[in-house]
Amino acid sequence: MQRLIRAGTPLTAVLAVGALTLSACGAGGDDAGTTDQDGTEATGTGEAPDANVSIGMFAVPANLDFTTTGGAAVFEALLYNVYEGLVRLDEDGEIQPLLAESWDISDDGQEYTFHLQEGVTFHDGTAFDAEIVKFSLERLDQWSANTPEALDAIESVEVVDDYEVTVALSEPDYNALFWLAGPLGAMFSPDSVEDLATEANGTGPFEFVSYENAVRMEFARNEDYWAEPAGVAGVELVYYEDASAAANAIRTGGVDAVLRSEAFDQFESFEADEDIEVRVGTSQGVVVMSMNPDHEALAQDEVREAIHHAIDKEAVLAAATAGYGEILGGPSVPTDPYYSDFTGTYAYDPETAQELLEEAEVEALTFNVPNRAYAEASAQVIQDNLREVGIDVTLETQEFPAVWVEENMVNQDFDLTIINHVEPRNMNNYAFPDYYWGYDSDAARELFDEAAAATDDEEYASRMQELTELIVEDTPGVWLYNPPNVGLATEGVSGLPLNDLGVGIDLSNVTVSE
Template identity: 30%
Template sequence: MKRRDFNTMLLSGLAAAGAASVINPWGDGMAYAQTESGGLTALLTPEPPLIVLPLNQQQSTLVVGTKIYEGLLSFDFDLNPLPQLAESWDISDDGLIYTFHLQKGVTWHDGVPFTAADVVFSCQVMLMELHPRARGNFERCETITALDDHTVEFVLKEPFSPFLKAFECGSAPICPKHIYDGTDYANNPHNDRPIGTGPFQFSEWVRGSHIHLVANPDYYVEGQPGLSEIYFRIVPDATSRSVAMETGEAQLSSWNDVEMFDVERLASLPHLTKTTKGYEFFSPLVWYEPNLRREPLNDVRFRKAMMHLLDRSFIVDRIMFGQARPARGPLSSTTPFYEPDLPEYAVDVAQANTLLDEMGLEPDGSGVRVTIDFLVAPAGEMWIRLAEYFRQALSAGGINVNLVSTDMAGWGQSVANWDYDITANLLFQNADPALGVARSYISSNIRKGVLFTNTEGYDNPEVDRLFAEAAVAVDPARRQELYSDVQRILVDELPVLWMAEQRYPTIYDNRLTDLVVTGTGVNGNFAAARYI
C-alpha cells in the first residue's frame, strides 16, 4: 500500500471515530492540519519571498524549503555527518577525493528518478551561479564527476578540511536537473511549485495566509515521514502568534516566530516544550551592516564611533530578553577557531564624539552631524526594536538615523544590490569559518545581486590571504593561528558591527517527538517527526 492510500484510510477512520479538525482558527476560511491525523501547523514569520532553496537563503525560506529539498548529508548535534541523499561516502587518504554513494530508489516529486547527474548539475552549475556559499566551496574542486547513476566523485585542487560540511541542505540543496538545466533560473515556472526529493512535497501557497506541504507518498526511507502534512501559517501579528501557540492552534514556533519577551511565558505552559538545541550548525550572529561604499560609513573612525555608542549588553538584555549573548567579533563563541582575546569597544559617548570631531563632522544648529538611512529588516518586532535602538543610541553622537521600511523581498533586493546605507542582518556560521564566516569578508565574494555574500563591500587583501590559507590548512593549530589573526584585523577595521550571538528557542507541542533531531534543528527535513 502506498503511503498516500494509507493516509487516506487513516483520515477516513479518524473521521468516522469523530476526530475533530481544527477548522478556520484564524477566521480565513481555511481548514488547518488536525493533530489527530498527524498534521502539523507551524508558525512562519516573515513570509518568504519564495521557497526555492537555490534561489533564496532567507531564514523563512530555509524553514520551508528544507522539507522539500535535501542535501547529500545532515549533521548531528556534535556536527558529525549523517546520511541524507548520500547513503555513504569515502575520503581518500590524501584528502583530495570525496566519493559519495547515493541512495537508490529516490525519485523527484514529479516521479523522475534522482541520479548522480542531478548532484553534478547542482554543485557544478546551478549553485555556483546562485548560492552565496556554494561558489566558494565548489570552486575548490578540480572535477565533479558522475561515475555512474548513484556515485559522484569530487576531486579537490588541494585539501579542504571542512568540505563535508558543505553538503548540508541549506548549503548545497540538490536540485532537479531536468527542471532547471538550460533555463532562466529566476523565471522558471516551477519556482511556484518547487520539486524536490524531500519527505514533504508542495501542495499550495496562499500568499499572506499559509504554505501547505503534504507527505511524500514515495519517500525513500521506510516509515517516513511521520507527519501527514504541514501548514506553515503566516501570521504577521506577534500577539496572534503567541495566542496560537498558547491555545494549540499552532504546534510549533521557531527562530523569531515568538517575540523574545514572550518565550519563557509560553515555555512554562504545560502543553508546550522549549529547546535551544538544533542551532549548533548555524551559530547565528546578529550585526549592524554598513554599506562601505557610502560616506561616512566608509571611514573606519565613523564605524568605531558607532560601536562606542552601541551597548551590546542592552541589546541582549532588553531587546533579546537574555536569549543571546554579546558578540565579540566575526566568529561566534560556539564556532570552531573562535578567538576570545580580542579588543572590546566599551560604551563611550565621549570617545565616539572625539572620533566624529576628527572626521570634521561638525554639528549643525540642531546638533546633527550627519544623517543616514537604516533599512529595517521586516522579520519581527525584535528587528524593529534593533532599528529603533540604533537610532536612539546614535543620536548621542549627533548622528540622525532615518528608518526605512520595506517588505522582505524588498529588503533582500536592496541589500543584495547594495542599495542601502545600513541595516541589521543575521548570518549563519555553518560549522566552520571557511564555510559561513569568510564569505562575508573576502573580496572575491563581493557579488552584486546575491544576498548573504560580502554585501557591505569590504576589501582587504591581507584578510583574503588569511582566510584562504586557513581554509586549506590541515593542522588545527595552524588554522587557529590564522583565524585568530584575521579576527584581530576585522575587529579593528569593523566591516560590520557585531552585536549578539543569538540563542533562538524552538517551542513545540508536547505530543510531538523526533522533531529536533539534528544540529540543523527546524531546518532539518522533519522526516522522523510524529505525534505520540
C-alpha cells in the same frame, strides 16, 4: 504536562553550555523522554501516524527558488524536508551521510568520491543517480543567491558509474563537505529547474503541496521515501508577522508549535503553562549591523570604530530579546569551532566615540531596517545611541524579505542595515567582496585560503581565529548578539529540532501522540 528543556536554568546560562549539553538536558516534567542520536526528542508510544502538525514561523519565503532568491527563509523550509543533498548536518552540527551513503577523500584533499544510495527517486518519479549529482553541482554557476562562491573550488564532477561520482577540487577546501550539507548541495531533477520558484521536486521525506505567499506552506508525507518515513502525514508552516500573533496562536490552538519564537516577554508565562513545552537550544544567528564602505563617512576607520563604541549592546539585547541571548564582539558564535570572545574590544564608551568623531564629518545616515520586531527594537536603541554622540540617523522600515533583500543584499543601497544572519558560519561571507556588506580585504582572503587548505581541525581553527581578529579590527559591521533558538510545542508534539543549524529545519522526526 509542561516540559521545559532548560530545566529551570537561566536561558543565557543554558546557551553557554553548547549544543550537545542542551540536547541532553533533563526536562522539567515527568514525560521528558529520551533523545535520538541526532538530538531530536525520541519517538514515544501511542503516536498518530496520520496526524498533521501546524507550525508557526516568521521569516517569509519570497518564492521557492533558493538558487536565485536570497535569505534563509526559503531553504530552511525546504532543505531536509523536500530537497536533500549528498550529506547533511545532524543536531550537533556534525556531517552525516544522506544521499551519499559514504565517501572517500584523496590524500591531497582534492578528490571526493561519493558512493550513492540506490533506489532513490524524486517526488515526480525521476531516478536519483550520479548524473543528477553532476547536473546539480555543475549548475552552481547559474546560482545568483546564497553564496555559491563557497564551492568555487569544485573543478569537475566525474560520473564513475550509476552510483559513484567523483568531485575534483582545484585546491583543497576544508569546508567543502560542510557547504555540501547546506543549500548549495541540494540535488535537483533536470526537468524541474524551470519551475523552481513555484514548485519543489526533491527526494526528501515530504512532498511539496502548496505555498500561499506569506500565509502558509504545506507538505505531505512522501509515502515512497527511500529511508525512514516522516512521523506525521502532513506539515503546515504558518507565517506570522510578529511574535505576539504566533504566541496567541499556540495558546488558542491555532498552531501546534512555534519555531524560533521571539515572544521573549512571554516566556515566563509559557513556562507556567502545563500544556506548552518551552525548548531552548542554540542558534547560528548573528544579528549584525553592517556599515556600507562606499559611504564617504563610513569608509573612515575612525567613524566605524566610533559607532562601535557608541552602541550599548546590553540595551540592544534588552530591547530586542528581553535580555535573552549572548552579546557578540565579532562575527562568529559560541558554537563555531573557532569562536573567540571579542566582546571587550569595543566597549560601550560614548566619550571615546565622541573623541573619534571630533575631526570626522558624518552627515545624517539612513538606517534600513527590516520589519522584524528584533530589528526594529535594536535599531531604535542604536538610533538613540548614535544621536547621543552627534550622528543623526533616519530609520527606514522595509518589508522583509521582499523589499529588504532587494534593496540591501541585491542593490547594496544602504548606509546602515541590520539583519539576523541565521546561516551557519556566516563569517565566511567576508571572503566575498561582492557580498552585500562590501568587505574587501586581501589579507582576509589570504587567511580564508589558508584555513581552507588546512589538513586538520587545529590548523583550521587557528587560521579562522586569526581571521576573526583581523575582521574585528577592520570593523565592517557591529556584531550585536547571538539569539537563542526557542521552540514552543503543545503537549503531544515531539521531535522538533532543538538547535538551529542555519540550514534546513528537519521536520521528519516530528510526531503527534494520539
